[in-house]
Amino acid sequence: MLTTIKRHTLSVLVENSAGxxxxxxxxxxxxxxxxxxxxxxxxxxxxxxxxxxxxxxxxQQIGQIINQLRKQFSVYSVRLLPPEQSIRRELVLIKVKAExxxxxxxxxxxxxIFRASIIDVSTRSLTLAIIGQESKDDALEKLLSEFGIxxxxxxxxxxxERGEATIRNNSSNKVRDEFDLGKNIL
Amino acid sequence: xxxxxxxxxxxxxxxxxxxTVFGYPGGTILNIYDxxxxxxxxxxxxxxxxxxxxxxxxxxxxxxxxxGKVGVCFATSGPGATNLVTGIATAYYDSSPVxxxxxxxxxSLMGKxxxxxxxxxxxxxxxxxxNFLVKDVNELAxxxxxxxxxxxxxxxxxxxxxxxxxxxxxxxxxxYLPVSEHPNHGRLATLLRRSNREIKIPEPDQGDIDKLLELxxxxxxxxxxxxxxxxxxxxxxxxxxxxIETLDAPVGSTIMGGGACPGNHPLFTGMVGMxxxxxxxxxxxxxxxxxxxGCRFSDRVAxxxxxxxxxxxxxHIDIDRAExxxxxxxxxxxxxxxxxxxxxxxxxxxxxxxxxxxxxxxxRKELPLKKDDxxxxxxxxxxxxxxxxxxxxxxxxxxxxxxxxCQYYHFSRPGQLLTSGGFGTMGFGLGAAMGAKVGNPDKVxxxxxxxxxxxxxCHELATVEHYDIxxxxxxxxNRTLGMVRQWQNLIxxxxxxxxxxxxxxxxxxxxxxxxxxxxRAKNQAEFADAFKQALEAGxxxxxxxxxxxxxxxxxxxxxGTPVTDFLLH
Numbered sequence: 200m201l202t203t204i205k206r207h208t209l210s211v212l213v214e215n216s217a218g219x220x221x222x223x224x225x226x227x228x229x230x231x232x233x234x235x236x237x238x239x240x241x242x243x244x245x246x247x248x249x250x251x252x253x254x255x256x257x258x259q260q261i262g263q264i265i266n267q268l269r270k271q272f273s274v275y276s277v278r279l280l281p282p283e284q285s286i287r288r289e290l291v292l293i294k295v296k297a298e299x300x301x302x303x304x305x306x307x308x309x310x311x312i313f314r315a316s317i318i319d320v321s322t323r324s325l326t327l328a329i330i331g332q333e334s335k336d337d338a339l340e341k342l343l344s345e346f347g348i349x350x351x352x353x354x355x356x357x358x359x360e361r362g363e364a365t366i367r368n369n370s371s372n373k374v375r376d377e378f379d380l381g382k383n384i385l
Numbered sequence: 386x387x388x389x390x391x392x393x394x395x396x397x398x399x400x401x402x403x404x405t406v407f408g409y410p411g412g413t414i415l416n417i418y419d420x421x422x423x424x425x426x427x428x429x430x431x432x433x434x435x436x437x438x439x440x441x442x443x444x445x446x447x448x449x450x451x452x453g454k455v456g457v458c459f460a461t462s463g464p465g466a467t468n469l470v471t472g473i474a475t476a477y478y479d480s481s482p483v484x485x486x487x488x489x490x491x492x493s494l495m496g497k498x499x500x501x502x503x504x505x506x507x508x509x510x511x512x513x514x515x516n517f518l519v520k521d522v523n524e525l526a527x528x529x530x531x532x533x534x535x536x537x538x539x540x541x542x543x544x545x546x547x548x549x550x551x552x553x554x555x556x557x558x559x560x561y562l563p564v565s566e567h568p569n570h571g572r573l574a575t576l577l578r579r580s581n582r583e584i585k586i587p588e589p590d591q592g593d594i595d596k597l598l599e600l601x602x603x604x605x606x607x608x609x610x611x612x613x614x615x616x617x618x619x620x621x622x623x624x625x626x627x628x629i630e631t632l633d634a635p636v637g638s639t640i641m642g643g644g645a646c647p648g649n650h651p652l653f654t655g656m657v658g659m660x661x662x663x664x665x666x667x668x669x670x671x672x673x674x675x676x677x678x679g680c681r682f683s684d685r686v687a688x689x690x691x692x693x694x695x696x697x698x699x700x701h702i703d704i705d706r707a708e709x710x711x712x713x714x715x716x717x718x719x720x721x722x723x724x725x726x727x728x729x730x731x732x733x734x735x736x737x738x739x740x741x742x743x744x745x746x747x748x749r750k751e752l753p754l755k756k757d758d759x760x761x762x763x764x765x766x767x768x769x770x771x772x773x774x775x776x777x778x779x780x781x782x783x784x785x786x787x788x789x790x791c792q793y794y795h796f797s798r799p800g801q802l803l804t805s806g807g808f809g810t811m812g813f814g815l816g817a818a819m820g821a822k823v824g825n826p827d828k829v830x831x832x833x834x835x836x837x838x839x840x841x842x843c844h845e846l847a848t849v850e851h852y853d854i855x856x857x858x859x860x861x862x863n864r865t866l867g868m869v870r871q872w873q874n875l876i877x878x879x880x881x882x883x884x885x886x887x888x889x890x891x892x893x894x895x896x897x898x899x900x901x902x903x904x905r906a907k908n909q910a911e912f913a914d915a916f917k918q919a920l921e922a923g924x925x926x927x928x929x930x931x932x933x934x935x936x937x938x939x940x941x942x943x944x945g946t947p948v949t950d951f952l953l954h
Contacts, residue, residue: 217518222510229511266707272515272535272576373590377706377720380587384534384576385568 202257206235208280208287208358209265210366214273215241215248223250223274226267232256236289238355247275249366251357269378276375278366280358287358290328291336292318296347297325306346313339324349332356386560390522391416391553394486395426397529400564403457405448405823407433407441409468411461412501414488416553418459433823433852435816436844438465442472443816443842444823445483446543449476451778451800451821453619455536456483462490463501466547467508471810473543474512478807479641480617482541484532491551492520506547514542522555527571530562534573540705541617589721594729596717597700600674601734606742607634608672608694610657610686613641613806614679614703615723616799621645624727625678633737635672635746637665639680640791643802648795654746658686659942660788664749666940666948669694671745678702679723682712683807684944690714692947702726752939752954760932762786762861764909766793769831769859772916777801777829780818782838783809784868786861788938790833812841818856819848829857829920836862836886846899849925857919858927860892863934871937875952896927904928 213219220239227234236253254261261279268277280287297303306325310317315329329339340351360366388396394417398406410418421427435441438460445456456476460469466487476483489495490502506518515535517528525548532544567573601607609629615621625645629636629652636646637657646653655662657669669675675697680686687693690713698716701709702723709718719726754763766789769777775795780803781787787804796802803821805813818832839860849856861867866884873881893903902922904915912930919926941953 218506218510218516221507225511263711266709266711270705270707374706376587376590380589380720381539381705381707383587384531384538384573 202259204255204257206253206255207261208282208285208356209252209254209261209268210278210280210358211250211252211268211274212242212276212366213248213250214275215246216273219248219273220250222271223252223268226264227252227254230260230264232260232264236353236355238289238357251355253356270381272382276366278360280360284361284364285358286361287332287356288330289332289336289356290330290354291340292326292328292352293340293343293348294324294326294350295343296323296349298323302346306343309339309342315339386558387556388559389416389554389556390525390548391420392424393522393525393557393559394529394548394553395420395424395430396559396561397526398457399429400530400562401455401533402564403430403455405431405433406457406459407435407444407448407820408459409435409438409441409461409465410459411465413462413490413550414459414465414553416550417486417488432459433819433848436847437842438468439472439812440816440819440842440845440848442469442483442485443475443810443813444820445485446472446476446481446813447780447803447817447820448824449481449483449820450479450803450817452824453800454482454824455533456481456820458483458485460485460487461501462488462505463503465501466503466505470508470512472816473509473545475805475808475810475813476543477512477514479805480541480613481543482536483543484536485543485545487545487547488553489518489547489549492549493551495549506545509545512543513545516545517547519546519548519552522552522557524572525552525557526559527573530567530570531572531576534567540614587721589719589726589729591729593717593719594726594733597676597719597730598733600698600700600717601632601737604674606672607632607674607676607739608668608697609634609636610639610669610675610677610680611636611642611645612639612678612680615642615645616679618679618704618723621722621724621727622799624724624731627731628727628734631731631734631736633739633743634676635664635668635743637661637668639683639686640804640806642680643791643804644796644799647797652743656791658948659688659944660792660938660940661686661942661948662792663751663940663951663954664746666942666951667749668746670696670947670949672697675699676702678727679704681708684712687713687948688942688944689947758908760906760908760912760930762789762932762936763793765859765861765912765930766790766833768909768913768916770794772913772920773829773831777831778803778818778821778825780804780814780821780830780832780856782814782834783811784835784838784866785863785871785936785938786833786835786838786867788868789861792938811838814838815842815845815849815856815858818858819845819854822854822856823852832856832858834858834860835867836860836864836892837866839892843895846896846901846925846927850900853924855922855924855926857916858925859916860927860929861932862892862929863932863936865934867936868938870934871941874935874937875941876943892927892929896925899925901925901927906930
């Protein structure tokens with residue numbers, strides 16, 4: 200069987216409690232998949248967290264992982280975000296070596312072109328923040344690398360579907376009901 | 386009422402109707418154990434002190450499988466908790482409802498590599514349906530209620546509750562709440578609300594039911610494959626029997642489905658898979674519709690998934706949606722509790738007659754059984770069956786004796802066969818047999834084991850003796866790890882690496898050392914005699930049966946090859 204490995208973006212609503220993150224992430228490590236990116240935070244409901252996970256794997260494997268996720272009691276909703284109909288963003292902080300005024304000016308110019316903001320300045324460094332997707336972030340990173348990147352950190356991708364679709368109203372009702380039936384505690 | 390966490394644990398067990406607990410005390414769980422004496426809970430809950438925590442976990446599992454109730458076991462922190470792990474995994478793979486209660490070190494000592502501290506919720510995450518760490522005494526009652534609800538509902542499974550020692554000593558308000566009220570309160574109510582679920586028992590989809598009825602109407606050669614889901618679903622077996630008799634189709638079984646269809650039923654073809662019968666395995670390849678109920682097409686059943694039931698439309702009925710299309714690709718599925726799905730199917734199913742198709746399936750013969758002057762496995766099982774009117778509960782360990790037990794003992798009801806089908810845990814049987822006997826005191830409980838398996842947990846004979854739990858252990862003693870030797874015989878060119886058990890102990894003397902009775906049997910007459918004495922003895926007995934070192938389980942299909950390619954037939 201030929202499987203095409205590609206990037207999948209999963210959005211998962213979970214109970215905001217200890218252990219849930221490892222419960223979710225172990226389903227990926229169990230099969231030996233490395234999570235490319237992971238972002239977690241609470242939602243408008245403080246008792247519910249949203250996890251955005253990006254992973255490289257085949258179509259069938261991601262289907263299996265989604266099924267295993269859905270049957271967890273601490274998982275409320277799972278949505279595989281369609282790449283064309285989703286917006287994905289991550290925040291990158293880059294600390295660049297900038298020991299002279301010329302270098303600082305040049306870095307600031309590049310930051311302006313990329314609409315990155317300068318969030319910290321010292322006599323020997325500049326720290327930039329940029330929000331974007333891989334292509335933009337990578338281009339900036341490449342340009343800055345010639346000045347010397349001291350540190351770089353990413354938040355991990357967060358993503359939402361375009362338009363009015365939400366994680367709660369957009370999954371097939373039949374499949375959701377089928378999973379809920381198995382989780383019913385009556 | 387204000388009470389200590391330890392007492393809340395006991396009260397919550399009583400709410401659930403628990404009267405039996407298997408366990409082993411230790412430093413951190415002392416407060417809970419103290420309740421048995423301090424507040425007299427030993428009058429309401431019988432605690433069985435096992436020789437090892439693993440035995441307690443298997444006993445709770447065997448109790449659950451044989452009674453349909455939730456089994457409960459206690460263990461202390463650290464090694465006490467990790468000793469439960471194999472038992473929890475065993476229960477998880479076979480969807481057995483067990484609640485394990487462990488007590489961890491005090492909150493203030495957690496994460497400091499404290500004496501006997503271990504992250505048991507982390508360790509058991511992959512092998513529990515759900516687990517909890519309780520650090521607030523005010524949540525304790527709610528968590529226990531949720532744990533029991535989760536363990537027994539849907540696809541049942543083990544749940545672990547780890548409580549910090551300080552919580553067992555702290556006080557909180559406790560109010561008795563009947564089980565029927567639990568879903569309307571606290572965490573359970575939140576769980577239901579947050580998942581957008583209504584508080585009502587869900588129904589299978591009628592459209593899906595109708596579609597299967599249509600597929601049945603079009604089918605010329607239907608077959609039913611029954612798994613443990615029908616055993617676990619309460620009240621499913623009568624509906625299942627009505628279904629197969631109305632459908633009039635051959636019925637194959639997975640190991641976990643043993644007892645759903647009586648072993649001597651005219652529609653029963655036997656087990657399917659690696660040690661499946663000739664009739665069963667060939668029928669899966671020839672049927673045009675395979676209705677699989679409550680099974681998961683494991684690698685021991687669908688040995689080669691792409692070729693499994695290759696001429697059939699596979700319809701999968703299960704309560705766990707994640708099982709659909711996991712191991713084999715299905716044509717149609719119905720999600721729901723087996724009993725309810727079968728009820729709805731029966732309501733719409735007309736009487737069928739597949740005489741020609743059945744004749745084709747049942748024309749296939751199995752190898753004739755050996756009869757000579759040495760003792761054979763089938764003779765042991767036939768004798769047990771004859772002398773117990775086929776009514777005994779059989780708990781097995783894992784290997785050849787397990788397959789023989791499934792092939793030659795005719796199970797006729799759910800909970801009659803207790804075996805580690807999914808996880809394949811050697812050493813499961815004795816603990817499970819104890820649990821079954823405690824839960825079913827009026828049934829004969831026979832523990833079928835091999836000499837390898839029995840060595841693993843035979844220390845539980847001490848528990849058998851102390852609590853006077855009269856289980857009969859029958860050792861299929863071939864002085865080898867028989868199943869592994871069978872593979873070495875057939876696949877590894879007779880290189881018997883590390884499988885020969887030419888060593889002690891003398892099992893009869895061992896039984897006597899534990900204060901039990903021991904017997905030896907070298908032929909069927911001796912075995913029948915020993916078994917009769919064991920039945921009359923009224924105490925735990927061990928019967929050491931000498932069988933041939935090279936006896937094999939027939940038929941056999943190698944892993945990874947189609948179920949129709951018999952290596953041994």
